[in-house]
Amino acid sequence: AYNSPLSEYAALGFEYGYSVTAPEALILWEAQFGDFINGAQIIVDQFIVSGRSKWGQTSRLTLLLPHGYEGNGPEHSSARLERFLQLGAQDNIRIANATTAAQFFHLLRRQALDATARPLVVMTPKGLLRLRQATSTLGELADGAFRPVLGDSSVEPESVRRLVLTSGKVYYDIAGHEARESASSVAIARVELLYPFPVDEVRDLVAAYPSLQEIVWAQEEPQNMGAWRSIRHRLEEAASVAAQAERVKFVGRPWRASPSEGYPTLHQREQDRIVREALGVG
CATH class of the missing domain: 3.40.50.11610 (Multifunctional 2-oxoglutarate metabolism enzyme, C-terminal domain)
Structure with missing residues (x-):
């Protein structure tokens, strides 16, 4: 038996490559904690946010990054939202923080169907997974659209x-x-x-x-x-x-x-x- 290396750099690099070669698919990469994206920052900087500007290459790759202050300490509270917002320019990416189940569903649905493919970064607080106030009705899920x-x-x-x-x-x-x-x-x-x-x-x-x-x-x-x-x-x-x-x-x-x-x-x-x-x- 052996331990395989834990490398967000490698994992996100694979997912980005997959999303570029399979533009018809919606590829989602979810971090266990949002700050784990720190280990993949090279992929974010060199490919995800700048690929369209450098090579005319983009994708629908979607990053799901747990982000929210819930008392877990400095290492597991922040997905470094400020970094992604600093990197947002020339319509290169989309950054969202959906607070209801319907908003999250319609956001992902729009990401899959939008004719203009762009990477999407979603802040996903763990606490909302079990928060009753963040739930949605069947009607809210079936109808409507994502609301900014x-x-x-x-x-x-x-x-x-x-x-x-x-x-x-x-x-x-x-x-x-x-x-x-x-x-x-x-x-x-x-x-x-x-x-x-x-x-x-x-x-x-x-x-x-x-x-x-x-x-x-x-x-x-x-x-x-x-x-x-x-x-x-x-x-x-x-x-x-x-x-x-x-x-x-x-x-x-x-x-x-x-x-x-x-x-x-x-x-x-x-x-x-x-x-x-x-x-x-x-």
């Missing part, structure tokens, strides 16, 4: 003074927090497609709240990580239609060298702070 932005149907648009924009699993932390009930003038919306950024959809969402005074971008990741630094200018462009709102405010972890805390207690404390600050409650 999901609004908040739980509040009346005229009553909204603060709009929280977020993406991924942290949405459920905010929407399900005990303080949510007291924040009746807050709407919580999800940006499900991060690149290409859906500026028009976010602009339409902002315009739907006539009394809006504050716009917040909330994320779990530190300020120098996650989506914020790559999409801030897009958010502010979309938010410009809100006459009374000032510039988009950031809520999340402060700048850090390491993605997250190493102790569950500190993690919970920081998550609670982020949620309360996003909702604007003490």
